[in-house]
Amino acid sequence: MKVDRRVLLWMVAAVVIVAAAALAFAVLPKAPSGMAGPTIGEKLAVLRADQAELQAQADGEARIELLQGFRVAGLLADALAVRLSANIGDPFDQLSVLQRRAFASLDTLNTALRDGIARPGEGSRAAVLAAVTGVQTALDALAGQDEQPVVLSFTPSFVPPRRATGELTLEPRGPTAVPKGDSFKLETGSHRPVSSESPTVPRYAPSFIASDGSDPPVTVEIVGPHLAAPRGPPPTLTVGAWRGEATLSPGRLHFTVPRRAFATEATRLNLAHATLSLQGRGRGATFELLMLVLPDRPGSFALDQKVRTTVPEADTLVSPEILARGDVGETKSTRRCFDPPAGWRFDKSKRRIVVVERLGWQDDIGDNTLNDGTVEFATNEKPDQVCVVVTARPVNSDARTATIGRFEVTLLRDKAEDRVTQTGIRALDWREAASVVIEPATVEWKLYVRLFGEIDREFSRAAADNTPLPDLPFLHLERSADGKTITLRADPDAKP
Numbered sequence: 001m002k003v004d005r006r007v008l009l010w011m012v013a014a015v016v017i018v019a020a021a022a023l024a025f026a027v028l029p030k031a032p033s034g035m036a037g038p039t040i041g042e043k044l045a046v047l048r049a050d051q052a053e054l055q056a057q058a059d060g061e062a063r064i065e066l067l068q069g070f071r072v073a074g075l076l077a078d079a080l081a082v083r084l085s086a087n088i089g090d091p092f093d094q095l096s097v098l099q100r101r102a103f104a105s106l107d108t109l110n111t112a113l114r115d116g117i118a119r120p121g122e123g124s125r126a127a128v129l130a131a132v133t134g135v136q137t138a139l140d141a142l143a144g145q146d147e148q149p150v151v152l153s154f155t156p157s158f159v160p161p162r163r164a165t166g167e168l169t170l171e172p173r174g175p176t177a178v179p180k181g182d183s184f185k186l187e188t189g190s191h192r193p194v195s196s197e198s199p200t201v202p203r204y205a206p207s208f209i210a211s212d213g214s215d216p217p218v219t220v221e222i223v224g225p226h227l228a229a230p231r232g233p234p235p236t237l238t239v240g241a242w243r244g245e246a247t248l249s250p251g252r253l254h255f256t257v258p259r260r261a262f263a264t265e266a267t268r269l270n271l272a273h274a275t276l277s278l279q280g281r282g283r284g285a286t287f288e289l290l291m292l293v294l295p296d297r298p299g300s301f302a303l304d305q306k307v308r309t310t311v312p313e314a315d316t317l318v319s320p321e322i323l324a325r326g327d328v329g330e331t332k333s334t335r336r337c338f339d340p341p342a343g344w345r346f347d348k349s350k351r352r353i354v355v356v357e358r359l360g361w362q363d364d365i366g367d368n369t370l371n372d373g374t375v376e377f378a379t380n381e382k383p384d385q386v387c388v389v390v391t392a393r394p395v396n397s398d399a400r401t402a403t404i405g406r407f408e409v410t411l412l413r414d415k416a417e418d419r420v421t422q423t424g425i426r427a428l429d430w431r432e433a434a435s436v437v438i439e440p441a442t443v444e445w446k447l448y449v450r451l452f453g454e455i456d457r458e459f460s461r462a463a464a465d466n467t468p469l470p471d472l473p474f475l476h477l478e479r480s481a482d483g484k485t486i487t488l489r490a491d492p493d494a495k496p
Contacts, residue, residue, distance in 0.1 A: 040095065041088030043103060047077050050110045054117065055290075060269045060454040062117050063292055064473050064496055067157055069113050069128045071290045072135045076106055078287040079142050079150040085283065098145060102138040109135050143225050149278055151287045154222040159262050159272060159293040160492045161430050163215050215259035222246075222253040222276060222289070232279030237289075239274045262293050267453040269295060298428045298474060298490040299451040303436045305421045306444040310414040315344070319406045321356055324373065324390040329397035335378060337387040344411040346386055351409035353377065353388070359402040360394065370395050375405030418443075428475070433489040438463065440484075447486065451475060 038046075051073055058066060080102055084095075095103070109131035116124040136152075143150045220237060228235055228248050235246040235253050242261035246253040253276075262272050274289040319338055326332035340346050353375045360370030372395050378387035386409055392401040423436055428451075438445060447459040451472060459469055459477075469477035469486070473496040476489040 038092050039088060040084050040090055040092050043092050044077065044081055044084070044088065047103070047106055047110070051077065054110065054113050055271060057117050059117075060452045061473075062120065063269055063271065064455075065120070065125060066113055066116050066128055067290070067292055069109055069116075069132050071154075071157070072132055072139065073106060073109050073113070074288050074290055075151050075153075076102060076135050076139050076142075078285075079139060079148075082150070082285040083142070083146070083148050098141055102142060105131070105134040105138045147226050149224065149226040149285050149287075151222055151224040151227070151276065151289070153224075154220065154289050156218065156220070156291060158492070158495060159218055159259075159291050161294040161298075162259060162264055162296055163431075218257045218259055218262065220255040220257055220274065220289070222255075223251060225251065227251075227253050227278055229279040235276060235278035237274055237276055239272065262291075264293050265295050267295050267297050267299070269293065269452050294474070294492055295452060298430055299449065299453070299455075300425050300427050301423075301434070301450070301488055302425050302448045303423045303486065304446045304448075305439055305442045306418055307421055307439050307441045308416055308418050308443045309441055311417055313413050313415040314347075315411040317341075317346075317409050317411050319386075319388070319408070321404050321406050322375075322388060322390045323402065323404050324392040325402040326392040326394065326400060328400045329394055330400070331391065331393045332401075333389055333391045335387060335389045337378070337381060337385045339385055340411060344413045345384065347410040347412045348386070351377070351386065351407060354406050354408060356404040356406060359404075360399050361401075362396075362399045367399075370399035371401040371403060373401055373403035375403065375407075377407070428488060428490045430490050430492055433487050435485050435487045438484050438486065447477075449475065449477075449488070 051070070055063075055070055058070075063070075080099065084099070087094075092103075109128070112124070112127040112131040116128045139150060139152055143152060228246070234248070236243055237246065237253075237255045237257065239257050239261040240263060242258060244255055244257065246255055248254075257274075263270055270293040272291045272293050274291065276287040276289055278285055278287075317338075317340070319336075322334055322336050324332050324334040355375045358368050358371040358373050360367050362370055371392060373390070373392040375388065375390050378389050381387035386407060388405065388407050390403050390405045392403040394401045421439060426434060426436075428434060442463045444460070444462050446461075447469075449457045449459075449472065451457075451474070455473070457472060461467065463483070466479070466483055469479055471477060471494065474491060474494050476487075476491055476494060478487040478489065479485070480487070
């Protein structure tokens with residue numbers, strides 16, 4: 001019997017999950033027989049699993065906005081683990097009121113973080129900040145309860161980008177295609193924008209180009225009580241493959257970490273976990289320090305402009321025929337004036353008279369030579385009009401006449417034509433600002449920004465709208481006073 005490959009994969013995954021769960025419960029201390037409810041160790045394991053799951057679910061924007069929540073949640077969980085390591089098999093209900101409040105504040109923060117990831121917005125961010133305050137209060141309370149170590153805070157939150165990446169950023173070459181319809185959008189997933197035929201790419205510098213210097217080390221400062229045992233080994237910090245000892249000062253630990261110790265991605269944010277190891281009262285203690293590592297390249301942008309120009313459009317107006325009729329021996333004139341159609345104007349340098357027909361009769365016998373009539377433009381016409389005078393004039397007193405005439409004139413109007421100009425996708429750089437010029441005839445523009453490969457923003461403005469552009473995390477958007485230039489400045493120190 002042939003088994004579907006997807007079904008087989010689900011079966012294997014189910015077996016792995018069951019085995020992992022069985023192993024977790026096997027290593028956790030069991031509650032005494034007949035005891036209801038979870039143990040302290042089980043509660044701690046659930047909290048840590050929730051924290052790891054939330055960090056994995058957070059995208060780039062959530063990692064930036066919710067980083068403080070992730071950090072203090074880990075610090076409080078570690079502080080509780082240090083104090084309860086000898087009692088992880090005891091019932092959770094036996095905890096003190098202060099410790100139960102600490103667990104409750106962690107539950108509240110995890111719930112707020114989960115909502116902030118699923119439904120980002122001002123309300124969810126405010127809820128996370130409120131929950132962070134509660135967790136920080138619980139941390140402060142634990143710090144004053146006993147002489148066990150607790151990390152109250154640490155810096156940095158964001159690890160700066162590398163400087164000496166040895167890369168040059170090249171802008172796209174070749175013509176830029178103009179899409180049909182409205183503006184394009186930056187590339188998402190497998191869809192490429194139609195605006196750029198060749199994307200911005202990094203190029204490694206040749207060996208004869210000197211590097212602009214090595215990356216400075218990252219200074220990590222940790223604040224909290226009882227972090228260094230008087231007679232114990234010095235606290236150590238582990239980041240990746242690097243491990244170093246602390247420099248001590250009252251209530252603080254200082255570490256100088258090489259920048260290369262932090263794993264860095266080219267275009268995306270990366271969560272780094274540093275492990276602080278120290279000696280508590282009679283036993284070792286560890287704290288996980290969470291930092292966000294900025295990538296080598298901050299992102300990209302593109303600008304679309306709707307440029308409006310006027311082009312002359314011409315047409316020809318043929319007037320209706322105009323009749324002037326005179327009785328026997330009578331000269332008769334007909335004057336008619338014409339206005340141009342709405343939106344048009346007459347080009348009077350390009351007009352002409354057309355004599356359609358001159359008719360004459362004498363004793364009811366037709367003879368066109370008896371008509372000396374004319375078709376002429378009037379001399380007293382208004383500037384925006386064309387006036388014509390048609391005259392029927394007999395050559396003798398016995399003739400009667402009729403003259404038919406018309407005119408033709410060129411019509412002109414200014415027709416607005418819109419075209420789209422595009423910068424193409426351009427790379428942002430940590431070391432140099434990027435500027436784009438707004439063309440003089442632009443009536444509307446749209447700026448697309450993508451940060452860290454996954455944070456997208458769009459800004460639309462009418463050309464006359466000088467509303468300031470809002471800053472983004474690690475990116476300043478500036479518009480010149482005359483409104484002719486937009487400058488994008490990536491700044492690793494512009495923390496949100």
